[in-house]
Amino acid sequence: MSYVFFPGCSLEGTARDFHQSTMAVAGALGLALPEIPDWICCGSTAAHQSDPLLALALPAKSLAAAGGNTVVACCAACYSRLKTANHEISKDAATRRKVAEALGHDYDGKTPVAHLLEVLVRDVGLPAIAARIKRPLEGLKVACYYGCLLSRPPEVTGFDDAENPTLMDAVCKAAGATPLDWPHKTECCGASYSITDPGIVLDLTREILSMARAAGADCIVTACPLCQLNLDMRQKDIEAKFGEAYGLPVFYFTQVLGLAMGLAPEQLGLKSLVVDPMPLLAANGVV
Amino acid sequence: MNQSSHLAAHLDGRVFELAEPDFAAEVEHASGANLAACLQCGKCSSGCPVAARSNLRPHVLVRLVQLGQRDEVLSSRFIWECTSCQTCITRCPQKVDVAAMNDALRRMSREAAKVCGETTVPVFNDIFLRTIRRLGRMYEMGLMTSYKLRTGRLMADVDKFPMMLAKGKLALLPKKVRGAAERKKLFERAGRAGGKKP
Numbered sequence: 067m068s069y070v071f072f073p074g075c076s077l078e079g080t081a082r083d084f085h086q087s088t089m090a091v092a093g094a095l096g097l098a099l100p101e102i103p104d105w106i107c108c109g110s111t112a113a114h115q116s117d118p119l120l121a122l123a124l125p126a127k128s129l130a131a132a133g134g135n136t137v138v139a140c141c142a143a144c145y146s147r148l149k150t151a152n153h154e155i156s157k158d159a160a161t162r163r164k165v166a167e168a169l170g171h172d173y174d175g176k177t178p179v180a181h182l183l184e185v186l187v188r189d190v191g192l193p194a195i196a197a198r199i200k201r202p203l204e205g206l207k208v209a210c211y212y213g214c215l216l217s218r219p220p221e222v223t224g225f226d227d228a229e230n231p232t233l234m235d236a237v238c239k240a241a242g243a244t245p246l247d248w249p250h251k252t253e254c255c256g257a258s259y260s261i262t263d264p265g266i267v268l269d270l271t272r273e274i275l276s277m278a279r280a281a282g283a284d285c286i287v288t289a290c291p292l293c294q295l296n297l298d299m300r301q302k303d304i305e306a307k308f309g310e311a312y313g314l315p316v317f318y319f320t321q322v323l324g325l326a327m328g329l330a331p332e333q334l335g336l337k338s339l340v341v342d343p344m345p346l347l348a349a350n351g352v353v
Numbered sequence: 354m355n356q357s358s359h360l361a362a363h364l365d366g367r368v369f370e371l372a373e374p375d376f377a378a379e380v381e382h383a384s385g386a387n388l389a390a391c392l393q394c395g396k397c398s399s400g401c402p403v404a405a406r407s408n409l410r411p412h413v414l415v416r417l418v419q420l421g422q423r424d425e426v427l428s429s430r431f432i433w434e435c436t437s438c439q440t441c442i443t444r445c446p447q448k449v450d451v452a453a454m455n456d457a458l459r460r461m462s463r464e465a466a467k468v469c470g471e472t473t474v475p476v477f478n479d480i481f482l483r484t485i486r487r488l489g490r491m492y493e494m495g496l497m498t499s500y501k502l503r504t505g506r507l508m509a510d511v512d513k514f515p516m517m518l519a520k521g522k523l524a525l526l527p528k529k530v531r532g533a534a535e536r537k538k539l540f541e542r543a544g545r546a547g548g549k550k551p
Contacts, residue, residue: 075491
C-alpha cells in the first residue's frame with residue numbers, strides 16, 4: 067500500500083515535535099510518507115461552525131490531490147474533517163455536486179484516509195513493530211489519551227471502539243510500556259477553546275490529568291496536537307488556579323515508540339514538551 | 354394536562370411553551386438533524402463535557418428548538434460552549450445529531466445578530482478562515498496577534514509566547530502554499546452557496 071501524508075497546520079507550528087517524531091519513526095520502519103503537494107488546511111472547527119460547504123470543500127481539495135494513495139493524518143482534528151468530507155460526499159449525490167461546484171472539479175469522496183495509529187497497527191502490524199524495539203520501556207505506566215475525534219462518531223471515522231479504543235494502547239504495549247485501564251481515554255480536552263474560552267479547557271484538562279494520576283500513570287500519551295498542547299501547557303495554569311501540581315509529561319505516541327526503537331530524544335523533538343520528560347525517562351532507564 | 358404544558362421546557366425557573374412552530378423545521382433543514390426523533394432521555398447531557406458549567410444542557414436545547422424558542426436558543430451561551438466533541442451524536446439512541454444542530458444554530462445566531470455577548474468564538478473563526486483563505490494554511494502567530502487585537506485580550510497567555518518560541522512551537526513565518534487564485538475561487542464559490550448545508 068502506498069501512502070501520502072497530510073501533516074495538517076499544527077504539525078508545522080505548535081506540534082513540530084509530532085511531525086519530527088512521525089518522520090523519524092516512519093523512516094526507521096521503512097514507511098514512506100511523502101507530503102501531498104500544496105495541501106491546504108482542513109478548515110478545522112472554524113469552517114464547520116461557519117460554513118458547511120467550505121467545511122467539505124477544503125478537505126476535499128487535498129484529498130483529490132492524493133493521486134489515489136491512502137492519505138495518512140496525525141492530527142485527530144484533520145483526520146476527523148477528512149473522514150467527514152469523504153462520508154458526506156460519498157453518501158449523497160447532491161452534496162458531491164455542490165462540493166464539485168466549489169472545487170471546480172468532481173471528487174468522489176473515496177480517497178482512503180487513515181490515522182497513523184491505524185497504519186501502524188493494521189498495515190505495518192504489531193509483530194513488525196515489536197521486531198524493531200531496541201529499548202523496551204519496561205515499567206513505564208502510560209495513560210493513552212485518544213480525545214474526541216479519532217473515534218467519534220464511529221459511523222464516520224471507523225477508527226476503533228468509540229468508548230474504549232485500544233490502538234494506541236497496542237502500540238505502547240509493543241514498545242514495552244504498560245498501558246493503563248482508565249476511564250478518560252475519550253473525554254474532551256476543550257480543544258480550540260484554549261484561546262477563546264480557556265476556563266473550559268482548564269476544567270476539562272484538570273479532570274483528565276487528575277484521572278490519569280489516580281490511575282497511577284507516569285505520563286500521558288496522545289495522538290492529537292491540541293490534546294497534547296492543552297494537557298501539557300495548561301498544567302502550569304491549573305497549578306496557579308487550583309493549586310494542583312501534576313508534573314505529568316505528555317508525549318505523542320510517536321515519541322514513545324521512537325524512544326523504544328532506540329531513537330535519540332533530539333530526533334523525537336522531546337525538547338518541545340513543556341513538562342520535562344527527562345527525569346521520568348532517566349528514572350526508568352530509557353535515557 | 355394539555356399538550357403545551359406537557360411539552361414545556363423548564364430552565365432557570367422559567368417555563369417555556371410552544372412559541373414558533375416552524376423554527377424546529379428550519380433548524381432541521383439547516384442541520385440535517387432529525388430533531389423530532391429526540392426522546393428527551395438525557396443521554397447526550399450526561400456525556401456532554403460542558404453541560405455541568407452551563408445553564409443549558411443539550412437535551413434541553415433540543416426541546417427549546419422543538420418549542421420554537423428562537424431568541425432563547427440563538428442568543429444562548431451554550432451553543433458557543435459546545436466543543437463539537439461528538440459525544441452526543443455517538444451515544445444518542447435515536448441518532449439525533451446534536452453536534453450538527455449546534456453548528457447550524459451558530460450560523461443562524463450570527464445571521465440573526467443574536468450572538469451571546471460573552472463569546473469571542475465567531476471572531477476567532479473569522480480570523481482563522483481569513484488566514485487560510487489568504488495563506489492556504491493556518492499561521493498561528495498571525496492568528497493570535499489578530500485575535501488579541503480584535504478582542505482586546507492583549508495580555509491573555511502572554512507568558513506562553515517566550516516559552517513556545519524557546520521550545521520551537523511557533524513558526525515565525527507562514528509557509529508558502531501555491532494555488533492562491535484557485536483557493537480564492539474555492540472560497541468565493543462556497544460562499545455563494547450561502548453557508549447552507551449542501
